[in-house]
Amino acid sequence: MPRKSQGWITFQASEEERKILDDYCQRTQRSKTDILRELVRGLEQRPDSTPGEDEAAPFASDRDQQEFLAVQRDFAISARNLLRGKITAIAIDGVNAELTLAIAPGVELVAIITVSSVERMNLTVGKAVYAVVKSNNVMIAAVP
Incomplete structure (x- = not known):
């Protein structure tokens, strides 16, 4: 035992x-x-904060959690990583846009997508989104 x-x-x-x-x-x-x-x-990591305070918490409410589970159920996605986040910055440069997402307290993810996708999806700072990560390669680098 x-x-x-x-x-x-x-x-x-x-x-x-x-x-x-x-x-x-x-x-x-x-x-x-x-x-x-x-x-x-x-x-x-952040004992002085409560979920939903500053950065994107995993789920601000039960409704958010149910929505997340529904997204994973409803989409047939081959990628294994579906990360919920909140857009904290959008930088447009020509035809591409760099989106910064807060996916956990102190953890950011940066994605490069087209400006037309930003417009089509009506993406704005503060909007909750999902990052879908599909990678056949993950490389590791170390300083000798």
């Missing part, structure tokens, strides 16, 4: 909570332990 003194944490989760965690693990191809460790580590 796992013991607290050995670092084990056990808790009761509802069937719905277990399904959400299982589905998320399946989509992201990550273990429950990895997901829960990431959540715990994120608790101390």
Whole structure:
């Protein structure tokens, strides 16, 4: 039997909570332990803030969370990474636009899309969007 003194944490989760965690693990191809460790580590990053305060929180409300789950259910997307964020900046340069998204407290993602896509999608600073990441290559660089 796992013991607290050995670092084990056990808790009761509802069937719905277990399904959400299982589905998320399946989509992201990550273990429950990895997901829960990431959540715990994120608790101390901004202890003075509350969700929805400054930057994009994972979900500002239950409705936002349900919308996110519906997007993942309704789209047939081959990409495994669907990141919810809020547009914090749009820089237009010729035919391209650089969008900066806040996807978590202290975490930004930058995407380059066409200006026509910005206009067609009516993208503005402050709008909640989803970044869909599909990559066949991820390269790592290190300083010797």
